[in-house]
Amino acid sequence: AQSVTQLGSHVSVSEGALVLLRCNYSSSVPPYLFWYVQYPNQGLQLLLKYTTGATLVKGINGFEAEFKKSETSFHLTKPSAHMSDAAEYFCAVRYSSASKIIFGSGTRLSIRP
Amino acid sequence: EPEVTQTPSHQVTQMGQEVILRCVPISNHLYFYWYRQILGQKVEFLVSFYNNEISEKSEIFDDQFSVERPDGSNFTLKIRSTKLEDSAMYFCASKSGKETQYFGPGTRLLVL
Numbered sequence: 001a002q003s004v005t006q007l008g009s010h011v012s013v014s015e016g017a018l019v020l021l022r023c024n025y026s027s028s029v030p031p032y033l034f035w036y037v038q039y040p041n042q043g044l045q046l047l048l049k050y051t052t053g054a055t056l057v058k059g060i061n062g063f064e065a066e067f068k069k070s071e072t073s074f075h076l077t078k079p080s081a082h083m084s085d086a087a088e089y090f091c092a093v094r095y096s097s098a099s100k101i102i103f104g105s106g107t108r109l110s111i112r113p
Numbered sequence: 114e115p116e117v118t119q120t121p122s123h124q125v126t127q128m129g130q131e132v133i134l135r136c137v138p139i140s141n142h143l144y145f146y147w148y149r150q151i152l153g154q155k156v157e158f159l160v161s162f163y164n165n166e167i168s169e170k171s172e173i174f175d176d177q178f179s180v181e182r183p184d185g186s187n188f189t190l191k192i193r194s195t196k197l198e199d200s201a202m203y204f205c206a207s208k209s210g211k212e213t214q215y216f217g218p219g220t221r222l223l224v225l
Contacts, residue, residue, distance in 0.1 A: 042219075
């Protein structure tokens with residue numbers, strides 16, 4: 001079955017530290033890959049996406065993610081965390097242009113002052 | 114920038130009552146979706162809609178659920194007889210062709 005695994009339901013980093021949120025997908029066919037962010041009591045906002053081409057994609061708010069086919073991974077990183085980055089982050093996949101999005105279980109990012 | 118809108122933002126209803134959640138997708142989009150997120154859990158796909166018919170639905174989307182595009186702008190999700198476990202945040206999404214799905218802000222449904 002197609003699935004998305006996010007390692008760590010909760011990640012806490014210090015302000016200014018590196019942010020690394022892990023995501024792995026299960027598929028023999030590379031999917032479209034997404035990271036969404038959800039701030040408290042708000043909807044889902046697209047951070048970045050990978051469809052084809054360059055495997056390192058840059059998104060909003062200084063986030064980036066690298067698609068590694070050999071590792072079936074799409075980890076999200078940010079060099080320096082900011083207090084405003086505290087939110088829930090969802091990795092997601094889609095296997096065709098019209099199909100549903102399959103979400104991971106989410107990782108809650110906390111930022112320590 | 115165009116965006117998906119949803120009304121109401123919050124809905125409280127009694128168990129067994131019917132609710133209709135409304136969405137206005139982005140105007141030139143052709144594919145429409147409903148997802149839900151039970152509190153503290155991940156976002157789950159409910160149904161996709163294209164060319165005036167359901168193209169895919171999950172096992173969650175049983176006979177109590179229905180979707181409709183009554184006019185050229187609205188996309189609705191109806192729950193005929195709500196259950197306690199229907200309490201969740203419901204997200205509408207839309208897209209055009211191969212583009213990314215854009216999500217609305219959600220409707221928080223509470224069934225008492």
